[in-house]
Amino acid sequence: MADRVGSGAMSLYWHVDNKEAVFDLALDTVLEYRGPQQKAEPQDWRGEVLHMLEDWRASMLRHPWSASLLPRRALGPNILNRLELLSKTLSAAGVGDADLNAAIWSLWNYVMGATITRASFDFLDADRAAAQQRLTSLSERYPTIESSHLLLDDDWDGAFRKGLGFLLDGLPLR
């Protein structure tokens, strides 16, 4: 990092407490959200939620280190902004107060899990062909998994959207 900035390695400590602090700053920077580009239809809550969560995931996947980082970091302002926005949207859509928090956390869980999993598969499978091979032979002993190609299907984006749809379908609206 000091190289990138063109300074001595120790100079950084003047500006920042320690490594952890750098992580906090970097993470929250990645997670800035500017909202949907054109003003959306006021009634399209599904579209709004979908857009925000897909952007969330995409932002993190652009910086794969951020995925493994998020869980252990403090809640920065940009994360809280997203949660606030999510709250408002869901509430307006008709999710009752008694269900609101559970709904938000379930969406959070879903995005976190999907993003972290996706990012780490990228790491593991740097060598695409070898990975296919490995997963195929792994599958052999698990018939249902094998026949559905659970481990071989690599339409991650599609799976993300589809599963998110299931979850949104399950949210109880007033």
Place this chain on the structure above:
Amino acid sequence: MADRVGSGAMSLYWHVDNKEAVFDLALDTVLEYRGPQQKAEPQDWRGEVLHMLEDWRASMLRHPWSASLLPRRALGPNILNRLELLSKTLSAAGVGDADLNAAIWSLWNYVMGATITRASFDFLDADRAAAQQRLTSLSERYPTIESSHLLLDDDWDGAFRKGLGFLLDGLPLR
């Protein structure tokens, strides 16, 4: 670890390649699943899924290091066993082949996200009172979050079960 076994630190390297290998072994050991204790009603697919996923989460929370570890690890036999079981149960419950993988991954995502988040909040909030204080002041600038007590509600188990219910409700059955 060498202390625990009562050997010199370097002796470990005879039995195991390196640190990573130890992690792989430890993780898969944690995730062993014995199935529901008493033979469940054959038709109670929801109960079966719920039991397996709650056990999954509980197993990992018993060893909080495992949560942050899972994403970057290889898929061990015990994990695959769980996925296989999940496949079979959902399929039998009536989830169509075209939806099956998305359904499985969405449950996986949910469990991963919930467990990792929960485990790391425990780490961060070693000091309960200070954490409450910190979260309260954080909430101030986010009215919807504040009024719903999103950050202060600590019924994690309840939220997990409830959100999981939403997701299961949203799965399309034939």
Place this chain on the structure above:
DNA sequence: ACCTGAACACCGTTCAAGT
């Protein structure tokens, strides 16, 4: 106010040598 190099503590691993 801002930058720097020397020094230290910590930790994963290698290797040659033991039994």
Place this chain on the structure above:
DNA sequence: ACCTGAACACCGTTCAAGT
């Protein structure tokens, strides 16, 4: 076959000293 200590590389951080 199994264990060990010495040694090394790596990295986050402290501190006293510079401008």
